[in-house]
Amino acid sequence: MRDEFIPTSAMAIAAHPDDIEFGCAGTCAKWAKRGARIIYVLVTSGNGGSHDATHTRETIAEIREREQRAAAEICGVHEVEFLRYNDGEVMPTLELRKDLVRMIRKHKPEVVIAMDPTRMYSGKEYINHPDHRAVGIATLDAIAPIAAMPLMYPELGPAHSVREVWIQWVDDPDTWVDISDTLELKVRALLQHKSQVGDEMAQRIRDWALQEGKGLAPAEAFKVIFLKQRDQPEDKAPDGQAATMTQGA
Numbered sequence: 001m002r003d004e005f006i007p008t009s010a011m012a013i014a015a016h017p018d019d020i021e022f023g024c025a026g027t028c029a030k031w032a033k034r035g036a037r038i039i040y041v042l043v044t045s046g047n048g049g050s051h052d053a054t055h056t057r058e059t060i061a062e063i064r065e066r067e068q069r070a071a072a073e074i075c076g077v078h079e080v081e082f083l084r085y086n087d088g089e090v091m092p093t094l095e096l097r098k099d100l101v102r103m104i105r106k107h108k109p110e111v112v113i114a115m116d117p118t119r120m121y122s123g124k125e126y127i128n129h130p131d132h133r134a135v136g137i138a139t140l141d142a143i144a145p146i147a148a149m150p151l152m153y154p155e156l157g158p159a160h161s162v163r164e165v166w167i168q169w170v171d172d173p174d175t176w177v178d179i180s181d182t183l184e185l186k187v188r189a190l191l192q193h194k195s196q197v198g199d200e201m202a203q204r205i206r207d208w209a210l211q212e213g214k215g216l217a218p219a220e221a222f223k224v225i226f227l228k229q230r231d232q233p234e235d236k237a238p239d240g241q242a243a244t245m246t247q248g249a
């Protein structure tokens, strides 16, 4: 498994509280343990995510933000940002793109973990949530090229070039992270989302992780896009884009 790489900083951008725990929390926890600064950005607070009619959108959002913060804390995440778009109504608008550029320029991540904008359905039994696709599109659009272009939204701060984009929940991964030492953190983090999942999910997560790692080790899988090669220093950007980030790994 290709698991030696540890970024200095990473930002996971997801649609709903619990998306990160299902997808990449083991990797985030592993990177955090090894010194990376980890930021979560949640586009919605999952304010439609309840079958209980006694909830309002406000009360369920409050619960789910609390659950998300608890999950992040378990994994050693440094900060959680909520953009508070409405659950179930996310579109890849210019407004969302700009909000994500703001997040990227504020936190200057070396790596962004994104949702897959191309995943419409998977296998014979799963249609992807439209918010996931919309967030995936807006994330990639914000990274390349907008966040790196100094003339675009100068009011949002200096341009920032993300070096790598790791797409989670992909059907054709090319990179696997061994999460042997953070699998139980991932499980505990997911179980913080009590409004969404029950304890029975713990074993399913362990089984899925082992399946993802082909039975060799529990793993999380990604497709990685290298916008900068790992041996390419910041000051030799060939594309003339602003190179304002602090020194990468």
Ligand SMILES: [Zn+2]
Binding pocket: 015, 016, 019, 129, 132
């Ligand atoms: Zn989701």
